[in-house]
Amino acid sequence: MDESVTLKKLAQKFPDAVVGTHRFRGDDTVIVTKDKIRDICFFLRDDPDLLYNFMMDLTVVDYLGREPRFEVVYHLYSLAHNQRVRLKALVPESDLTIDSVVPVWIAADWFEREAYDMYGVVFQGHPNLRRILLYEGFEGHPLRKDYPLKKRQPLIGPVN
Amino acid sequence: MGLKLSRWQVTRDLVARQKESTGPERLLDGSVILTRLEAAVNWARKYSFFLYPFVTACCGMEFMSVAGPRYDLDRFGAALPRFSPRQADLLMVVGTISHKQAPILVKVYNQMAEPKWVFAFGVCAVSGGFYDNYSVVQGIDTLIPVDIYVPGCPPRPEMVLDGLLQLQQKVKEERWSDWPRGEAPVSRC
Ligand code: SF4
Numbered sequence: 001m002d003e004s005v006t007l008k009k010l011a012q013k014f015p016d017a018v019v020g021t022h023r024f025r026g027d028d029t030v031i032v033t034k035d036k037i038r039d040i041c042f043f044l045r046d047d048p049d050l051l052y053n054f055m056m057d058l059t060v061v062d063y064l065g066r067e068p069r070f071e072v073v074y075h076l077y078s079l080a081h082n083q084r085v086r087l088k089a090l091v092p093e094s095d096l097t098i099d100s101v102v103p104v105w106i107a108a109d110w111f112e113r114e115a116y117d118m119y120g121v122v123f124q125g126h127p128n129l130r131r132i133l134l135y136e137g138f139e140g141h142p143l144r145k146d147y148p149l150k151k152r153q154p155l156i157g158p159v160n
Numbered sequence: 161m162g163l164k165l166s167r168w169q170v171t172r173d174l175v176a177r178q179k180e181s182t183g184p185e186r187l188l189d190g191s192v193i194l195t196r197l198e199a200a201v202n203w204a205r206k207y208s209f210f211l212y213p214f215v216t217a218c219c220g221m222e223f224m225s226v227a228g229p230r231y232d233l234d235r236f237g238a239a240l241p242r243f244s245p246r247q248a249d250l251l252m253v254v255g256t257i258s259h260k261q262a263p264i265l266v267k268v269y270n271q272m273a274e275p276k277w278v279f280a281f282g283v284c285a286v287s288g289g290f291y292d293n294y295s296v297v298q299g300i301d302t303l304i305p306v307d308i309y310v311p312g313c314p315p316r317p318e319m320v321l322d323g324l325l326q327l328q329q330k331v332k333e334e335r336w337s338d339w340p341r342g343e344a345p346v347s348r349c
Binding site: 151 | 259260294295
C-alpha cells in the first residue's frame with residue numbers, strides 16, 4: 001500500500017510532536033504529544049491535501065499503570081478526500097490538561113465535556129467545561145479504571 | 161355468567177337475611193347495605209386507582225402491554241392514567257431511575273395528593289437491578305416509600321396484575337390513621 005499522505009505531511013510539519021505513526025489496512029493512526037494538539041488540528045483541517053473537516057469522535061482511554069496514563073483520541077474524516085485519521089494525544093496523570101479543539105471543530109464541544117465528565121481531563125480554552133451527563137456534585141470520574149466499582153454517590157437518599 | 165349468578169345469589173341471601181334479622185336494617189327492606197365507613201371508602205379506593213406512569217425505560221413496553229386490552233388493567237379498576245401527578249393516587253415507577261432523575265421522582269411523589277401508593281415496577285425500580293453502577297439509584301425505596309415491589313426484567317403482565325391485586329388487598333386493610341404519610345423522607349434533593 002502506498003504511503004499515507006496524512007502521515008507523511010504530519011511527520012514533516014511537526015517532527016517534534018509526532019511520537020509514532022502506524023497504518024493498518026488504510027487506518028491511519030498518529031500518536032502525538034499534547035503540546036501542539038491545536039496546531040496539528042488546524043493543520044489537518046486546513047491543508048489542501050488533507051482537509052479533515054469532519055470531527056467524528058473524541059474520547060479518552062485510561063491505561064492505568066502506564067505512563068503517560070491517558071490518551072485523548074480524535075477520529076477525523078476528510079469529506080474532500082474520503083480519508084480518515086485517528087489522532088492519539090498522550091496526557092500524563094500529573095498534568096491532566098490538553099488544549100481544547102473547539103476553535104477548530106465546533107463539534108468537539110460536547111465530546112470534550114463528556115471526556116471531562118468521565119475522565120477528568122481538562123480541556124484548556126473550552127468555552128463551557130462543565131459536566132454534561134452527570135450532575136454537579138458528583139464526586140470522581142466514573143470511567144477511570146480506578147473508580148471504585150461499589151462507590152455510592154452521596155447526593156440523594158439515606159441509603160445510596 | 162357464573163360470577164354474575166353467584167353475585168346475584170349473594171345479594172339474594174343478603175336480602176333474605178336482612179328480612180329475617182331483628183336489627184334496624186330489617187325496616188329498610190334490602191335496599192341498603194350496612195358497613196363501616198372506613199371499609200366502604202377503602203373498597204372504593206381499591207377499585208379506582210388513578211395511575212401516574214413514571215416510565216423511564218424498557219419496562220414501559222411491558223407496562224403498555226398490561227395496560228392494553230390483552231391483559232387489561234381496566235378490569236381491576238386501574239384504567240385511567242393521569243398525566244399529572246396532582247390527579248393521580250398510584251405512582252407506577254416503571255424503569256431505571258438514575259441519580260439525575262431522582263429529584264424529579266421525589267418531586268412527582270410530593271406533588272401527589274394523599275392517599276397515594278407507590279408501585280415499583282421491574283427490578284430496576286425495586287433494587288437497581290443489574291445496574292449496580294455509578295449512575296443508577298439502587299432501588300427507589302431509598303427515595304420514597306414503596307407499597308408493592310414487582311421484580312422481573314421486565315415483569316410478566318401476570319406478575320403486575322398479581323401485584324395490583326395485592327395492593328388492593330393492602331388498601332382494603334388500611335386505617336384512617338395510616339394517612340397522611342407526609343413528604344418523601346429523603347435528606348437532600
Ligand atoms: S427491569 Fe429490565 S426491562 Fe425493566 S427497566 Fe430495568 S432493565 Fe428494563
